[in-house]
Amino acid sequence: ETTDPSETLYQKLGERSGIANIVEDLLYLIVEDDRINEQFRGVDVRQFHTNLTDQLCELSGGPCTYSGRKMRESHSDMNVTDTQFNALAENLILAMEQNNIATGAQNRLIKKLVPLYPQIRNL
Numbered sequence: 736e737t738t739d740p741s742e743t744l745y746q747k748l749g750e751r752s753g754i755a756n757i758v759e760d761l762l763y764l765i766v767e768d769d770r771i772n773e774q775f776r777g778v779d780v781r782q783f784h785t786n787l788t789d790q791l792c793e794l795s796g797g798p799c800t801y802s803g804r805k806m807r808e809s810h811s812d813m814n815v816t817d818t819q820f821n822a823l824a825e826n827l828i829l830a831m832e833q834n835n836i837a838t839g840a841q842n843r844l845i846k847k848l849v850p851l852y853p854q855i856r857n858l
């Protein structure tokens with residue numbers, strides 16, 4: 736954890752390897768969370784891990800290219816609720832907490848996800 740203002744968000748998250756660790760911990764939290772784990776049954780965990788890591792890397796300003804589907808497309812038939820969206824965001828915050836990411840950096844990453852909300856909820 737660092738408060739160095741010259742670091743980018745990507746650096747504060749520990750670059751791609753740090754983000755990969757966060758996403759791995761997020762996956763464990765998802766499996767434990769009865770609000771959302773049903774939705775993830777049968778999902779290709781390796782591919783999900785790679786794609787979410789690339790997406791968060793790119794969104795945080797890192798040198799990655801997300802190559803998965805559009806958010807509207809991958810979540811279109813899931814009927815994701817507000818509660819479920821918030822549950823996933825909450826688990827992401829917990830995973831960042833577990834990886835000692837500074838609170839300011841946590842909030843900055845969550846803010847990057849806000850524009851995805853209507854796509855993921857299919858609104």
Ligand code: HEM
Pocket residue numbers: 770771774775776778779782783786787790803804805809810813815819820821823824848851855
């Ligand atoms: C901030 C919120 C979210 C982000 C950033 C996000 C991001 C992603 C990404 C990057 C993928 C991979 C897409 C692909 O491989 O084409 C994905 C797939 C998926 N997401 Fe989300 N997601 C979010 C919220 C949710 C929520 C709330 C649920 C359900 C409760 C959910 C369920 C799924 C499932 C089941 C898949 C796998 C789809 C498949 O492989 O067929 N996501 N998500």
